[in-house]
Amino acid sequence: MDLITKSLLEEFAREHGVDALPEERQFEHFASYITVRRQYTETFDSDEIVTGAGGDTGIDAIAIIVNGSLVTDTESFVELADNTSSLDVTFVFVQATRTSSFDGAKIGNFAYGVRSFFEATAGELVQNEMVQEAAAIKRAIYERSSKFRRGNPTCCLYYVTTGRWTGDANLEGRRVTAIADLQATQLFSETKFYPIGANEIQKLYRQTKNAISRTFTFPNKTVVPEVQGVAQAYLGTLSAPDLLSILKDDDGELIGNLFYENVRDWQDYNDVNSEIRATLRSEIKNRFVLMNNGITIIARSLQPTGNRFVMEDFQVVNGCQTCHVLFDERDTIDESVAIPLRLIATQDEGVINSVIRATNRQTEVKEEQFFALTEFAKSLEEFFKTFPNGRKLYYERRSRQYDSLIGIQKIRIVTPPNLIRAFAAMFLEEPHRTTRNYAALREKVGQEIFVEGHKLEPYYLSAWALYRLEALFRSGRLEAKYKPARFHILLAVRILANHAQPPRMNSHDMETYCSALTESLCDTTRADDLILRAARAIDDVAAGNFHRDNIRTEPFTKRVIAYCQLEV
Numbered sequence: 001m002d003l004i005t006k007s008l009l010e011e012f013a014r015e016h017g018v019d020a021l022p023e024e025r026q027f028e029h030f031a032s033y034i035t036v037r038r039q040y041t042e043t044f045d046s047d048e049i050v051t052g053a054g055g056d057t058g059i060d061a062i063a064i065i066v067n068g069s070l071v072t073d074t075e076s077f078v079e080l081a082d083n084t085s086s087l088d089v090t091f092v093f094v095q096a097t098r099t100s101s102f103d104g105a106k107i108g109n110f111a112y113g114v115r116s117f118f119e120a121t122a123g124e125l126v127q128n129e130m131v132q133e134a135a136a137i138k139r140a141i142y143e144r145s146s147k148f149r150r151g152n153p154t155c156c157l158y159y160v161t162t163g164r165w166t167g168d169a170n171l172e173g174r175r176v177t178a179i180a181d182l183q184a185t186q187l188f189s190e191t192k193f194y195p196i197g198a199n200e201i202q203k204l205y206r207q208t209k210n211a212i213s214r215t216f217t218f219p220n221k222t223v224v225p226e227v228q229g230v231a232q233a234y235l236g237t238l239s240a241p242d243l244l245s246i247l248k249d250d251d252g253e254l255i256g257n258l259f260y261e262n263v264r265d266w267q268d269y270n271d272v273n274s275e276i277r278a279t280l281r282s283e284i285k286n287r288f289v290l291m292n293n294g295i296t297i298i299a300r301s302l303q304p305t306g307n308r309f310v311m312e313d314f315q316v317v318n319g320c321q322t323c324h325v326l327f328d329e330r331d332t333i334d335e336s337v338a339i340p341l342r343l344i345a346t347q348d349e350g351v352i353n354s355v356i357r358a359t360n361r362q363t364e365v366k367e368e369q370f371f372a373l374t375e376f377a378k379s380l381e382e383f384f385k386t387f388p389n390g391r392k393l394y395y396e397r398r399s400r401q402y403d404s405l406i407g408i409q410k411i412r413i414v415t416p417p418n419l420i421r422a423f424a425a426m427f428l429e430e431p432h433r434t435t436r437n438y439a440a441l442r443e444k445v446g447q448e449i450f451v452e453g454h455k456l457e458p459y460y461l462s463a464w465a466l467y468r469l470e471a472l473f474r475s476g477r478l479e480a481k482y483k484p485a486r487f488h489i490l491l492a493v494r495i496l497a498n499h500a501q502p503p504r505m506n507s508h509d510m511e512t513y514c515s516a517l518t519e520s521l522c523d524t525t526r527a528d529d530l531i532l533r534a535a536r537a538i539d540d541v542a543a544g545n546f547h548r549d550n551i552r553t554e555p556f557t558k559r560v561i562a563y564c565q566l567e568v
């Protein structure tokens with residue numbers, strides 16, 4: 001392994017909490033993370049996708065991305081699928097080896113393992129728990145193939161080594177054969193096979209750290225007069241090809257992360273989006289600029305030189321639907337199609353929030369989707385930062401906001417979904433909803449979760465307990481079999497530490513209540529003992545049956561509560 005790749009691997013291992021693993025396993029996490037980030041740009045834990053040793057069918061990582069979400073269990077997928085009219089699916093498979101050259105036989109074995117994953121029936125292959133779960137999700141996806149409105153799933157294979165891909169005819173032949181074999185299954189709209197060497201590794205890793213940057217020309221513009229809090233602002237039009245050059249990555253794919261602040265995700269071809277598509281396909285497509293409300297882009301850095309702009313760290317905060325239709329029609333649209341563009345450069349959070357709210361009020365948006373903009377969310381973010389270094393966690397209020405900051409361990413970043421799950425498990429006593437019917441928890445945002453006036457301590461406590469629990473999983477001190485019950489373990493931790501019911505969420509007594517438990521969980525020895533004791537309690541209640549159909553139910557939760565309340 002060359003010195004640069006080794007250095008990046010060591011940095012990754014420290015930041016992601018896998019530095020205690022053997023280098024071979026570290027490299028699997030490293031390779032899996034940087035490749036999957038090309039397809040899924042939100043914060044995630046490599047532990048969610050790495051398959052583990054033994055029974056992995058020759059695959060080191062599996063990521064299944066559905067409608068822009070990383071799906072890691074069948075229940076989450078079913079809930080998602082039941083609430084959408086279409087499914088846009090990408091399967092990502094990774095094989096990682098530290099060898100300094102590409103191996104044709106290993107490429108063939110990797111492709112064979114992927115094909116077997118799709119063609120084998122349940123129980124036909126020896127598969128570990130991670131692969132079995134991925135296979136169950138795969139089956140659930142194809143059972144709903146009638147929802148593949150935009151085509152069959154895409155299949156992406158990444159074969160990662162520390163060598164250099166030179167285009168060797170034999171190796172290229174293996175790669176092409178692998179693609180052809182998978183396409184022959186007729187399960188995919190497209191199959192892609194990426195050979196990743198040392199140069200690509202270094203590039204991909206740095207991309208995970210850096211904000212997206214684009215250079216483009218914007219000749220048809222008007223400067224907006226000075227606005228307080230805004231560095232620069234422009235109104236104008238941009239041709240469709242120029243806009244798409246901003247929105248696409250190096251592989252020509254739409255960068256989904258650009259639309260995080262847009263609030264509404266892609267809504268498929270509803271009546272409005274169908275009309276947009278019809279206009280683009282018609283003889284009057286040059287009128288598009290007059291018929292469309294356009295898009296709004298907010299950039300934190302904007303450097304104009306005449307008509308040439310260099311833009312960094314930007315988001316499309318309004319116009320997600322228009323951008324997706326334009327991308328779908330990219331092969332037919334030309335310079336005659338122009339789009340109204342509002343371009344704003346600011347680092348003022350107040351300005352950013354007000355623009356997002358205003359531009360996303362054109363159709364109904366649930367208030368829960370605006371949570372990141374609330375004062376409570378901002379307070380939560382700042383509260384997490386007040387703890388000393390050893391106890392510090394980072395609440396990720398805005399997507400990828402800590403990616404470019406040096407020295408932050410990624411395992412200390414708390415995403416909103418994980419905080420909702422941990423809090424609901426510990427304080428609402430609903431660990432069974434953290435996967436099944438997670439939508440019901442989201443509905444409680446602003447009602448029972450993230451409520452103005454709630455004390456912040458319970459949220460930190462929930463996040464810290466989850467952090468300590470995940471540390472035990474990473475170290476191997478807690479067996480992987482307990483992962484389906486991780487949120488039940490958090491509930492058990494709270495009850496075993498203090499049998500009393502928690503005080504009201506807005507009371508001063510809640511601060512005292514949480515302080516005592518936080519002190520216990522911040523002491524490594526006491527924390528580990530308490531969590532392991534909670535795991536044993538779950539084991540007793542489950543009677544060794546950790547299947548999700550047994551664990552993720554309300555009756556099981558009630559049995560856990562009753563059992564722990566009797567424990568001394």
